[in-house]
Amino acid sequence: WKDRGAAVGVRRELDKSGRPVVRQIKKGVRDFSFGRVLGEGSYSTVYLATDRQTLKEYAIKVLEKRHIIKEKKIKYVNIEKNTLNRLTEHPGIVRLYYTFQDETSLYYVLDLCNGGELLGVLKRTGTFDVECTRYYGAQILDAIDYMHSRGVIHRDLKPENVLLDDQMHVKITDFGTARLLNDPRTTQDANAEGGDGLDADTRNDDGRAASFVGTAEYVSPELLTHKNACKASDLWAFGCIIYQLLAGRPPFKAGSEYLTFQKIVNLEYEFPQGFPPLARDLVERCLVLDPARRLTIEHIKNHEFFSGQPFGRHLWRSKAPRLRPYVPP
Numbered sequence: 001w002k003d004r005g006a007a008v009g010v011r012r013e014l015d016k017s018g019r020p021v022v023r024q025i026k027k028g029v030r031d032f033s034f035g036r037v038l039g040e041g042s043y044s045t046v047y048l049a050t051d052r053q054t055l056k057e058y059a060i061k062v063l064e065k066r067h068i069i070k071e072k073k074i075k076y077v078n079i080e081k082n083t084l085n086r087l088t089e090h091p092g093i094v095r096l097y098y099t100f101q102d103e104t105s106l107y108y109v110l111d112l113c114n115g116g117e118l119l120g121v122l123k124r125t126g127t128f129d130v131e132c133t134r135y136y137g138a139q140i141l142d143a144i145d146y147m148h149s150r151g152v153i154h155r156d157l158k159p160e161n162v163l164l165d166d167q168m169h170v171k172i173t174d175f176g177t178a179r180l181l182n183d184p185r186t187t188q189d190a191n192a193e194g195g196d197g198l199d200a201d202t203r204n205d206d207g208r209a210a211s212f213v214g215t216a217e218y219v220s221p222e223l224l225t226h227k228n229a230c231k232a233s234d235l236w237a238f239g240c241i242i243y244q245l246l247a248g249r250p251p252f253k254a255g256s257e258y259l260t261f262q263k264i265v266n267l268e269y270e271f272p273q274g275f276p277p278l279a280r281d282l283v284e285r286c287l288v289l290d291p292a293r294r295l296t297i298e299h300i301k302n303h304e305f306f307s308g309q310p311f312g313r314h315l316w317r318s319k320a321p322r323l324r325p326y327v328p329p
């Protein structure tokens with residue numbers, strides 16, 4: 001597990017024979033002071049941490065080696081690191097600055113998102129009005145567009161994995177269950193190209209494609225039926241998120257995971273009274289059972305719901321709108 005992160009400094013000192021040498025230094029656990037726990041996963045804990053030298057704050061994800069090996073999660077660890085190494089240049093993706101390790105753990109030094117989860121903000125206001133939904137929806141879509149252009153399918157997009165920085169800008173996180181395509185140009189469905197488009201990382205130890213199902217409420221029908229995700233699977237989750245921002249709840253939710261899955265594969269959902277018509281049309285064109293018939297990112301960007309909404313650089317320079325709940329007419 002090669003550490004990542006260019007040497008972050010040099011130290012001039014004398015070697016044993018008194019000759020001046022320049023040593024490259026890399027960050028290590030002693031360079032940070034660790035604070036509160038931000039979140040805990042099945043084999044990782046994320047801490048608030050401060051660089052002792054620069055006083056810059058980060059989120060550091062600590063993965064316990066023994067647990068990773070015991071739970072056979074090495075593949076997921078590799079997928080997350082390789083994914084984060086591919087997604088280095090977008091304001092809407094949590095950035096990986098360094099990785100290092102010690103005898104017990106692996107460490108990922110990541111962007112800190114002081115605004116917490118989008119889900120937490122949504123729960124406080126109940127719902128988002130159309131302006132807020134358009135703003136956060138556009139940032140999430142811009143980040144998905146960048147991910148897909150780099151051959152990454154997230155596969156577990158949900159409001160809990162959409163974090164907010166101190167400007168209330170979106171930062172998508174948690175790529176441990178992402179799917180890396182060999183060729184970023186792969187279109188809707190890597191299978192259409194003959195191969196399954198999977199990188200070696202996304203295979204189990206015995207070479208079988210690692211199968212994965214995301215979080216029940218946001219999982220796409222193709223993942224439930226033929227077990228593989230494609231770029232359009234992230235757009236299914238996007239449709240669920242847009243619905244949830246305006247309705248205050250996800251479109252598919254039942255008393256158990258099995259019943260939720262049934263609702264998904266049967267496309268069993270309804271819009272609340274007064275749901276904004278343009279948003280309804282957009283959601284209906286994302287929540288299409290056949291991934292090949294779902295709106296693509298370009299279609300979504302050009303949908304009337306986003307008319308007048310800039311994408312790209314301007315989007316990330318704009319000020320977040322005041323949070324207001326949606327009030328049906």
Ligand SMILES: NC(=O)c1nn(CC2CCNCC2)c2c1CCc1cnc(N=C3C=CCC=C3)nc1-2
Nearest residue numbers: 038039046059110111112113116117160161173174
């Ligand atoms: N799994 C991760 O990579 C990860 N997990 N968290 C905390 C989780 C808490 C539950 N919901 C999903 C995120 C983070 C990261 C990336 C890096 C990261 C950066 N900033 C924060 N900030 C938070 C601030 C307040 C509450 C929660 C998170 N959190 C993370």
